[in-house]
Amino acid sequence: MVLAGGIPPTGSVEAIKGGENPAKVIYFAPTLALAKKLLRSGADALVIEGMEAGGHIGPVSTSVLAQEMLPELSENHLIFVAGGMGHGNAIAGYLEMSPASVQLGTRFACAAESIAHENFKKAFFRANARDAIASVQVDPRLPVIPVRALKNNGTEEFTRKQIEVTGVLDREEIAMEEAQLQIEQYWAGALRRAVIDGDVENGRLMAGQSVGMLKAEEPVADIMQKLMVQSEEALTRR
Numbered sequence: 001m002v003l004a005g006g007i008p009p010t011g012s013v014e015a016i017k018g019g020e021n022p023a024k025v026i027y028f029a030p031t032l033a034l035a036k037k038l039l040r041s042g043a044d045a046l047v048i049e050g051m052e053a054g055g056h057i058g059p060v061s062t063s064v065l066a067q068e069m070l071p072e073l074s075e076n077h078l079i080f081v082a083g084g085m086g087h088g089n090a091i092a093g094y095l096e097m098s099p100a101s102v103q104l105g106t107r108f109a110c111a112a113e114s115i116a117h118e119n120f121k122k123a124f125f126r127a128n129a130r131d132a133i134a135s136v137q138v139d140p141r142l143p144v145i146p147v148r149a150l151k152n153n154g155t156e157e158f159t160r161k162q163i164e165v166t167g168v169l170d171r172e173e174i175a176m177e178e179a180q181l182q183i184e185q186y187w188a189g190a191l192r193r194a195v196i197d198g199d200v201e202n203g204r205l206m207a208g209q210s211v212g213m214l215k216a217e218e219p220v221a222d223i224m225q226k227l228m229v230q231s232e233e234a235l236t237r238r
């Protein structure tokens, strides 16, 4: 079971690892201090994910996180490095730094086996790295959870919505909690709208910066084969 978003509530790790169907627990660890804490509290493996990744992200790049965290953690623990890998060359680089494993999302989002809508896949194939942008926060009073997604009408509307709510707040026409709730709920159901319904204008097309390297639909086996060959070639060259 994979957990993200900081320290899990008390009792949740015990519930996952105990009981009739015990599972291994993998955490997303945003900092070295938190990674150490999570390992002490029973994590079986960690994911360290940089800001190049698609979906919910932290502020630091994969390469910096890997340099900072792998030497401290990877000797005795299974660590997955994630974010920004679209070619086996990059995978080889992280494997060379430590006995780490890697996790890729964007590269597989449009695989032949992916149930994503045709419109969603087409938008990915059209996109360049710079189209996959992190969500913008307009006002420090209105927290925005950072997500990397393709820019579209929805991302622009979200900025406009924040400006509108900021104005309403300034005029004291709304309570802070209500304003924050409006921002928090803005994207509810938006990933489903993009992936399943194919609404690529208003849905949320979560994508990492490696999206620019995706050009066509391929079966997972072919993607894996390519990545393996590229990684092996890179490691051999080195």
Ligand SMILES: Cc1cc2nc3c(=O)[nH]c(=O)nc-3n(C[C@H](O)[C@H](O)[C@H](O)COP(=O)(O)O)c2cc1C
Pocket (backbone or CB within 6 Å): 002, 004, 049, 052, 053, 054, 055, 056, 082, 083, 084, 085, 103, 104, 105, 106, 107, 109, 205, 206, 207, 208, 209, 210
């Ligand atoms: C469309 C999409 C949806 C994602 N949804 C989730 C999710 O629900 N939970 C999660 O932990 N990570 C999610 N991720 C992040 C991936 O698990 C993975 O860590 C990330 O994609 C790796 O970086 P990359 O996109 O650069 O390959 C998602 C990524 C994408 C592209």
